[in-house]
Amino acid sequence: MRPRLHIPRPHRRGFLTAAAGLLGAAALGGCDRFAASPMGQRTLKLGEDANLFVQRLLLTPASLAKEFPDSEISPWFKPNGTIDPPDRAYKALAATRFEGFRLRVDGLVERPQDLSLSDLRALPARTQTTRHDCVEGWSAIGKWTGVPLSEVLQRAGLKPDARYIVFHCADTMEYAAGGEEEPETDTTANPGMEARPEGAENQASDSQAAGAEAPADEGDEAQGIPVRYYESIDLTDAYHPQTILAYDLNGQALPVSNGAPLRLRVERQLGYKQAKYIMRIEVTESLKRIGDGGGGYWEDRGYEWYAGI
Incomplete structure (x- = not known):
């Protein structure tokens, strides 16, 4: 129940x-x-x-974001944020098409979960064609398929003091201490999608908006403690019917540049809330101990936690 x-x-x-x-x-x-x-x-x-x-x-908790006909799907869905995580563990998973991927669901749950992509695909799915609105002003329409987050949370069973859902991701944004970052390499590939239209930007720029760039090494933690992307939502958005863990985009497996193997779609909020490369979901009572307490990587750097549109 x-x-x-x-x-x-x-x-x-x-x-x-x-x-x-x-x-x-x-x-x-x-x-x-x-x-x-x-x-x-x-x-x-x-x-x-x-x-x-x-x-x-x-809006009621079930009020839906606008959905679009397939005829309005963008020919190229511009990736936001990281487009090719440098972390060794992630690259090893990507090399096997995420065969060994496991989504960990823990924290304030009755039944912690370790779910493979096959497990996730076996759960009830939802497909929705929605518009992604980036804080930088651009937008794109894509057709997403995934498992409703509510299904995963129901499977795990929330404890009474659960209040927030935190997403821990694979992409290192910076190092907390030590080492020097190298220039970012060209990681503009967008496998499985249509070619970029001529003149389109070839790189996501959310990570540059606050003056930070992801390191280009392959996960050498000798540089310091890796700070990986993290984001959070409350239970109202977690149980919204359009909040899904997407594994397909436009009828194909999610490309690396768009967040493979799994990304969040919380359609009534701005793009930086749509966490990519999700590895772990933590259920918690408070956000105080997550990062610097703002509830997300960009929130800890001045962005709003609630980015409703």
């Missing part, structure tokens, strides 16, 4: 406070010094809270 979700209703006073903070942030939008200050950060956080409040107030 699917666990009953105890999601608190938005509080009117909290909304008014958040709305006031949002208006204050808008009025001070040109003041970088204020935005960088502790008070500015708190004010901007109130704006994010207002965004979450309004979307949850207007």
Whole structure:
């Protein structure tokens, strides 16, 4: 039986406070010094809270993102973020077409899981043709097939204090200490997809948006502690019918550049929430001990945790 979700209703006073903070942030939008200050950060956080409040107030947990006919599928689905993880363990899996891949599901669950791709494909599947909206302003439409995240969580069984779902990924974004990074190699291949249209960008740029680049080595951890991509959502989005762990794109196995073997699709949020190269799903009560406590790699570098659209 699917666990009953105890999601608190938005509080009117909290909304008014958040709305006031949002208006204050808008009025001070040109003041970088204020935005960088502790008070500015708190004010901007109130704006994010207002965004979450309004979307949850207007939309039911089952409200669907728009789905498109196949005729509108983009001829080339531009990959975002990492496009070829440098990690040795990942490259070894990719070399065998992810034959040895296992998705670990643990944390606050009754029955920890280790699921192969065959196991995941044997579960009920959902196919949806949706638009990916990147924080950088571009979008693309793709047809995704995968297992609803709710099916995996139901199989594992959530404990009563479960509140968040954290996705731990294979791609190293940086090293916490030691070593020097080498220039990024050309990893623009997009196997199994149509050729890029002439003039299209040949590289994903989300990882450059905050001034960071993934190291180009092949997982030499002598450089320091690898910081791999991580992301999180709450139970409302986890149990949304369009939240899936996608293994196919446009009727073919997910390409490496688009997140093989498994990526998250949480269709009512921006692109950086769509974690790629998922290796482990952790169920937790709090996000405080995940990274720097922001709930995701980019959130710990200033992005909003709730990126609803």
